[in-house]
Amino acid sequence: MWARLCAIFGCVLMVASGGALVTGQIVLARYAGAVKTDDLFGDSAAGAQEKVSDIKGAQNILLVGIDPRTDTQTPLSDSIIVVHVPASMDQAYIFSVPRDLVVDIPSFAKTGFRGGRSKINAAMGYGSAVGNGKHDPVQGFDLLAQTVQQLTGIDRFDAGAILNFGGFKKIVDAMDGVTMTIDQNVKSEHLQPNGKPRPRLSRCAANNCDHPYYGPQAEYKVGTYHLQGWQALDYVRQRYGLPKSDYDRQRHQQQFIKAMAGQALSKDVITNPAKLDKVLKAAGDALIFDGNGHNVVDWGFAMKNIRSQNMTLIKLPGGALNESGKYQGEALDPSAAEFFKAVTEDRLPNFLFSHPEYINKNG
Known part of the structure; x- marks a missing residue:
């Protein structure tokens, strides 16, 4: 039972921290002791025979979310989240990297990419080509990780996870939904009130419209609600029509992470064998996880003191980057360099004490 508790905690930290976010079929574990990992970092020790449970010191975890795509489509990282765990292993600081942030993407020998300046969500695509028109999000994750490392100054990520939107929905449904507080009214770009897709305008059949849908929209109003899988996924994907667009969406994803983690670690899940089994199976079908030689149980033991109330949600300040009056993407405020340092x-508490504006007060 203790091993299972650690497994569910490790799963939830990776899944919840990933929010609703990343593609691929994961290789996590359906049960503690049967954990399999994939190599997201190119030269990691994932898959090592000897189990290690000595995770110590400050840890940085990269979590990515992408739409499900076929292996002939270029994967894009729609959600990029970093979880920083201090050496005390009793807190978790969660911040999002804007998907449209304009950055320098390093060269990548595996695909022949020479490097260049682009939106950060393209990094996974530049690193994903494996030949014959095929793409591998795991290989693309390697270049994305290098790009985020270059941006933040983090030397190396200690773990990483990829979660697809469909898998996220299954995990929430396995938990019988998640209760969370919604802080602003949101209308769905994609779904009707009954959860079915909104019809698409015929003139937008070639994906040449910014807003191709019409008809009634699902709505999420201010208040506390119990969201089913399709509602949770739909809510955390929305950015159109929000005052701060993707920055509002990032906040909503982080809020859901916290609510999801709190519920998954509640007695309702961990003391219910049938529900626990469903959640572990859903995670095993949805996640690609690399713990750099440490499995999910190892991570669960290491972070057993972290609970939802110990998770601090961070908002990075930034805004639109325009050139000649045209939108090019997003740029972070110069103060972000001090935050990354x-x-x-590993001195975030001191930084946040001096810069309380970085704390998401609605978290």
């Missing part, structure tokens, strides 16, 4: 030096 605090992450790499």
Whole structure:
């Protein structure tokens, strides 16, 4: 039972921290002791025969979310989240990297990409080509990780996970839904009130419209609600029509992470064998996880003191980057460099005490 508790905690930290986010079929574990990992970092020790449970010191985890795509489609990282766990292993600081953030993407020998400046969500695509028109999000994750490392100054991520939107929905449904507080009214771009897709305008059949849908929209109003899988996924995907667009969406994803983690670690899940089994199976079908030689149980033991109330949600300040009056993407405020330095030096509490504006007060 203790091993299962650690497994569910490890799963939830990776899944919840990934929010609703990343593609691929994972290789996590359906049960504690049967954990399999995939190599997301190219040269990691994932898959090592000897089990290790000595995770110590400050840890940085990269979590990515992408739409399900075929292996002939280029994967894009729609959600990028970093979880920083200090050396005390009793807190978790969660911040999102805007998907449209304009950054320098390093060269990548595996695909012949020479490097260049682009939106960060393209990094996974630039690194994913494996030949014959096929793409592998796991290989693309390697370049994305290098790009985020270059942006933040983090030397190396200690673990990483990819979660697809469909898998996220299954995990929430396995938990029988998640209760969360919604802080602003949101209308769905994609779904009707009954959860079915909104019809698409005929003139937008070639994906040449910013807003191709019409008809009634699902709505999420201010208040506390119990969301089913399709509602949770739909809510955390929305950015159109929100005052701060993707920055509002990032906040909503982080809020859901916290609510999901709290519920998954509640007695309702961990003391219910049938529900626990469903959640572990859903995670095993949905996640691609690399713990750099440590499995999910190892991570669960290491972070057993972290609970939802110990999770601090961070909002990075930034805004639109325009050139000649045209939108090019997003740019972070210069103060973000100081924040990233605090992450790499494991002194976030001191930084946040001096910069309380970085704390998501609605978290």
